[in-house]
Amino acid sequence: MFIADIRKDFYEVVANQRVVLLVAPDIDALCACKILQALFHCDQIQYTLVPVTGWQDLGTAFLEHKEQFRYFVLINCGANVDLLEMLQPDDDSIFFICDTHRPVDVVNVYNDTQIKLLIKQDDDLGVPSYDDIFRDEDEEGEDSGNESDEGSEPSGKRRRFDEGAVERRIERQRAKREWEARRREILFDYEQYEYHGTSAAMMFFELAWVLTKDTKDMLWWAIIGLTDQWVHDKITNMKYVTDIATMQRHVSRHNHRNEDEENSLSIDCMRISFEYDLRLTLYQHWSLYESICNSCYTSCSFKLWTLNGQKKLQEFLADMGLPLKQVRQKFNSMDMSIKENLRDVIEESSNKYGMKDIRIQTFGVHFGFKNRFLASDMVHATAALLESAEKDDSETDNFIKALDALSRSNIDRLHSGIELAKKKLIAIQQTVASCLCTNLILSQGPFLYCYLMEGTPDVKLFSKPMALTLLCKYLLKAFVLSTRNKRCKLLPLVMAAPKDVEKGTVIVVGIPPESETSDKKNFFGRAFEKAAESTSSRTLHDHFDTSIIELKTEDRSKFLDALITLLS
Amino acid sequence: MFCEKAIELIRELHRMSDGQLPAFNEDGLRQVLQEMEALYEQNQSDVNEAKSEGRAELIPSIKLRHCCLLRNQRCVTAYLYDRLLRIRALRWEYGSVLPANVRFHMCAEELQWFSQYKKSLASFMRSLGGDEGLDITQDMKPPKSLYIEVRCLKDHGEFEIDDGTVILLKKNSQHFLPRWKCELLIRQGVLEHVVS
Numbered sequence: 013m014f015i016a017d018i019r020k021d022f023y024e025v026v027a028n029q030r031v032v033l034l035v036a037p038d039i040d041a042l043c044a045c046k047i048l049q050a051l052f053h054c055d056q057i058q059y060t061l062v063p064v065t066g067w068q069d070l071g072t073a074f075l076e077h078k079e080q081f082r083y084f085v086l087i088n089c090g091a092n093v094d095l096l097e098m099l100q101p102d103d104d105s106i107f108f109i110c111d112t113h114r115p116v117d118v119v120n121v122y123n124d125t126q127i128k129l130l131i132k133q134d135d136d137l138g139v140p141s142y143d144d145i146f147r148d149e150d151e152e153g154e155d156s157g158n159e160s161d162e163g164s165e166p167s168g169k170r171r172r173f174d175e176g177a178v179e180r181r182i183e184r185q186r187a188k189r190e191w192e193a194r195r196r197e198i199l200f201d202y203e204q205y206e207y208h209g210t211s212a213a214m215m216f217f218e219l220a221w222v223l224t225k226d227t228k229d230m231l232w233w234a235i236i237g238l239t240d241q242w243v244h245d246k247i248t249n250m251k252y253v254t255d256i257a258t259m260q261r262h263v264s265r266h267n268h269r270n271e272d273e274e275n276s277l278s279i280d281c282m283r284i285s286f287e288y289d290l291r292l293t294l295y296q297h298w299s300l301y302e303s304i305c306n307s308c309y310t311s312c313s314f315k316l317w318t319l320n321g322q323k324k325l326q327e328f329l330a331d332m333g334l335p336l337k338q339v340r341q342k343f344n345s346m347d348m349s350i351k352e353n354l355r356d357v358i359e360e361s362s363n364k365y366g367m368k369d370i371r372i373q374t375f376g377v378h379f380g381f382k383n384r385f386l387a388s389d390m391v392h393a394t395a396a397l398l399e400s401a402e403k404d405d406s407e408t409d410n411f412i413k414a415l416d417a418l419s420r421s422n423i424d425r426l427h428s429g430i431e432l433a434k435k436k437l438i439a440i441q442q443t444v445a446s447c448l449c450t451n452l453i454l455s456q457g458p459f460l461y462c463y464l465m466e467g468t469p470d471v472k473l474f475s476k477p478m479a480l481t482l483l484c485k486y487l488l489k490a491f492v493l494s495t496r497n498k499r500c501k502l503l504p505l506v507m508a509a510p511k512d513v514e515k516g517t518v519i520v521v522g523i524p525p526e527s528e529t530s531d532k533k534n535f536f537g538r539a540f541e542k543a544a545e546s547t548s549s550r551t552l553h554d555h556f557d558t559s560i561i562e563l564k565t566e567d568r569s570k571f572l573d574a575l576i577t578l579l580s
Numbered sequence: 581m582f583c584e585k586a587i588e589l590i591r592e593l594h595r596m597s598d599g600q601l602p603a604f605n606e607d608g609l610r611q612v613l614q615e616m617e618a619l620y621e622q623n624q625s626d627v628n629e630a631k632s633e634g635r636a637e638l639i640p641s642i643k644l645r646h647c648c649l650l651r652n653q654r655c656v657t658a659y660l661y662d663r664l665l666r667i668r669a670l671r672w673e674y675g676s677v678l679p680a681n682v683r684f685h686m687c688a689e690e691l692q693w694f695s696q697y698k699k700s701l702a703s704f705m706r707s708l709g710g711d712e713g714l715d716i717t718q719d720m721k722p723p724k725s726l727y728i729e730v731r732c733l734k735d736h737g738e739f740e741i742d743d744g745t746v747i748l749l750k751k752n753s754q755h756f757l758p759r760w761k762c763e764l765l766i767r768q769g770v771l772e773h774v775v776s
Contacts, residue, residue: 030745049729052756056727060747061754080746408752412731421775 013124014133015108018219022108022130023051030058031083034073034090036556037065037411038244038478039394040112041088043213043237046418047220047230048085054225063411064089066554067098074099088112088212089556094119095127110215112208112241113556118145118199130215137209140198147191205533206558208246213237214255221262228266228282233418235259235284235375239387240395244478245485245523248532256373260286263375282379282420287386290355291372293437294389297430300346300354301329301339306437308486312493313367317445324365332361383423393429394418396436399476439470440483444490453491455500458579459522461572462487464509474509477560480521483507488526502527506536506575508568516565517552523559534559543574582619582648585612586655593662601666604687609656616652619645667694671701672717675764718760728759730771739765 015021031052035045045061052059060077064070070089077084084107091111096119101107109120110130114137120127121139131137217234220226238255241247247255263284277283292310295303304310304325314328315321329339334357338346355371362370376386398414405413417425443464447453453462464471474480488505495501504525511519522536537558544551549567563571589608596602623645630638667690670678676698683691706713736749741761749755749765754774765771 049756053727053729057756058727058758059756061756062750063752076748076750080748406752412752412754 013121013127014129014131018130018215019222021128023219023223025106026057026083026085026108027055028057029083030060030081031085032073032077032081033059033061034064034070034084034086035061035411036088037063037398037407038088039240039391039398039414040211040213040237042394042398042411042415042418043233043240044087044110044211044216046233046415047213047216048087050227050230051216051220051223051225063408065407066556067093068554071099074101078102078105082106084108086111091116091120091129091131092206092556092558093117096123101126110212112210112212112246114207114209115139115202115205118202122146131209132215138202140202144198145195147188204538205535206537207531207533208241210251210255211237211241214258217262226262228284229420231259231262231266232282232284232375232377234262235387236390236394236418239374240391243388243391243395244481246532248530253373259375280380282377284375284377287374287376288355288371289374289376289386290358291370294392294430294434296343296384296386297389298434299340299342300334301336302434303343306434306441308489309370310367311441311444312486312490313365315490315494316441317448317490318494328361328365331364332357379420385426389430390418390426392433392437393426395478396432397425397429399473399479400432401472401476436473436479439473440479440486443468443470443474443483444487447487448490448494453487453505455497455503456506456572456576458503458576460488460491460500460503460505462505462507463518463568464507466510466513471510475511475519477519477521477555477557480507480509480519481523481560484521484523485526488523492526501525504536506572508563510565511562517562518565518568519560520563520571521560539575539578543571543578546578547571547574549574582615583651583655585615586652586659589659590655593659599666599669601663601670601682601685603685604663604690606687609659612652612656616649619649619652623649663690664693668697670694671698672720673767675717676702715760718763720763723759726759727756728762729754729756729774730762730766731755731774732770733772734770736765736770 033045033048035041049059049061051057060081062073062077064073070086074084078101082104084105086107086109088111090107090109092113092115094117095107095109103126106126106128108128108130116129116131116137116139118140120129122142122145211234213234214237217226217230220230238252238259242252263286266284291307292300292303293307295307305316310316314324316325329336334350338350343351359371362368374387376384378384394414394417397417398410400410400413413425414429416422417429446468447462452464453460455461464474474483484505484507487507491505492501502525504523506520506522508518508520511517520540522534522540524530524532524534524536540551540559540561541553543549544553544561544563547567547570549571550564551567551571552562554562585608589605589612592602592605592608623642626638626642626645629635630642667686670682671694674682678694686694705716708714708716731754732749732751735751739747739749741747741757747755747757749770755762755771762771762773766773
């Protein structure tokens with residue numbers, strides 16, 4: 013069931029209890045977790061934090077902790093599957109789920125006792141009504157009771173009544189069949205597309221605000237959570253802009269309190285500011301030139317994998333009057349005269365080159381003399397740490413490192429994350445360039461397909477879901493801009509990359525087609541399931557995003573064929 | 581030379597200057613005591629001889645042996661006392677149950693001393709702070725907050741706290757627990773205090 017009052021029905025319920033936090037491995041979940049941890053520290057609510065990387069992990073963690081804990085809080089996992097059936101909990105376990113995955117499973121919505129959804133009821137959900145899906149069993153019992161009563165009537169009338177009863181029974185069965193067919197249709201429509209709702213970090217920030225325990229740190233984490241959804245293309249532009257406006261209100265409220273003529277804040281205090289900043293990834297921690305070359309938006313608009321594109325870039329820089337020497341050095345060392353009007357200069361020139369949206373609404377943070385970060389910088393750095401492909405670190409080690417990087421006291425870790433993110437972005441751009449130049453993207457009819465061979469440089473980076481999804485999106489954007497085939501521009505993309513060479517598995521990701529007004533709804537979750545079933549391929553649907561699966565390399569071709577037939 | 585064995589005992593302790601307890605060197609101790617016995621007997625016979633026969637030239641050797649005996653005695657008592665001090669520190673570090681490998685290094689008398697020390701510390705703690713007593717082995721440094729966040733560094737299995745609740749300590753899980761329940765494990769290195 014949906015929680016109406018998050019303070020009364022969630023926070024006060026767990027106030028004197030011990031809770032388990034099960035957190036999924038994405039940045040929004042990490043931010044939500046940090047906010048919730050800070051709230052729990054305030055009120056001294058004892059908790060245990062367990063990172064979970066997939067459904068199996070979730071099941072194991074639940075089994076390990078179910079004896080000792082009654083209350084489970086699931087962050088960014090658990091809403092889109094029938095949780096009670098999967099975990100088989102005892103009757104006194106209560107689950108609080110704050111998940112951005114939609115559609116929310118209908119059993120989770122209509123369970124009144126054990127599942128509490130920390131999701132706003134109007135959050136673009138479209139849940140089918142109760143009567144359409146669930147039918148009370150009592151109705152049938154009454155009817156059979158009537159029949160037996162009627163059967164005891166005198167025999168003269170019996171035959172007529174019997175006929176009537178038979179007719180009624182046939183009518184009922186027909187109605188039931190119709191109802192079931194409609195139910196199947198409704199559920200199919202409801203569960204066909206997977207998409208994302210409001211950020212979990214924002215939900216928990218709202219809880220903090222309602223409790224008036226919100227701090228600037230929590231606000232910053234909420235902003236990072238929202239920006240993560242935008243960077244990884246999980247929400248539509250409209251929703252992003254609306255949510256930014258909500259956050260802007262909170263930011264002005266926080267900023268309003270502190271500064272005036274006489275009492276100005278110390279330089280070490282945290283200041284969050286609204287920025288209408290450039291869409292160049294990590295540009296303040298890199299050189300401007302590198303950032304332009306490695307940001308998806310600019311690289312795709314210029315088509316930097318072609319010679320023509322490189323020339324256009326040089327023209328662009330010349331047009332703005334930026335000398336190459338300046339542009340290639342670290343951003344912090346650029347001349348002040350250039351840095352002052354940089355954003356406006358770039359915006360003006362970009363309009364000439366067809367890049368209308370070079371600036372995006374976002375937030376930046378500023379504490380101490382050296383530390384300035386944009387929200388997207390934090391997202392890229394933390395994502396790189398979370399998915400770093402070091403051999404010795406397990407996934408939970410990476411989770412802990414990424415969680416630490418979000419605290420203000422661990423700037424070193426954040427900087428190492430930024431370095432990793434730079435490497436990741438360079439790798440993505442190079443892979444995109446090579447895929448396009450060697451025509452690795454093939455049209456399979458209803459979708460485009462690309463397979464990264466084992467020897468590809470940096471292929472280890474792409475064995476991780478978030479990195480592969482990012483690569484997928486960049487690749488599709490670049491492909492759409494570079495192909496001349498009009499039909500191909502509207503196709504979705506399926507991408508496969510080797511995951512574990514020893515076990516012989518590949519990771520497969522599907523993303524919806526690229527368009528300006530895309531609603532980001534992804535149907536590959538169901539499609540992958542059906543294709544795997546029909547060919548009995550050995551797949552592992554372990555990831556919380558159903559459009560990402562693991563597959564045995566040998567089954568790749570038959571799985572693809574099944575997918576093609578399914579979607580044609 | 582005399583007293584060399586005794587110096588070796590001291591050197592053994594000096595090598596482990598960080599408070600670790602090496603194994604009880606029963607052999608070494610026995611050798612020192614044997615040396616002392618031998619010296620004493622020689623001295624006894626010489627003293628008797630000197631007294632009965634008035635041979636004054638034996639007096640320096642008697643004096644030498646006497647000094648060696650005193651030296652040996654001093655070294656041995658220093659050895660035993662330093663070990664006791666280390667064992668006392670173990671109570672404060674490990675709690676009342678010592679790990680098996682440490683207990684292995686103690687001799688029977690030291691174990692007995694340890695249990696006596698435990699008892700007297702316990703009765704002292706009970707006598708403080710009214711009815712319940714006060715556990716002074718907790719909070720060695722002034723605590724900043726009632727509850728702390730700890731991260732588990734290795735798989736420790738299940739951990740039972742005083743009120744009966746059990747927590748599963750798995751690697752890389754984080755917990756928010758009352759300070760006094762975690763202090764012991766932090767000292768042992770299983771948990772790490774997370775400062776954010």
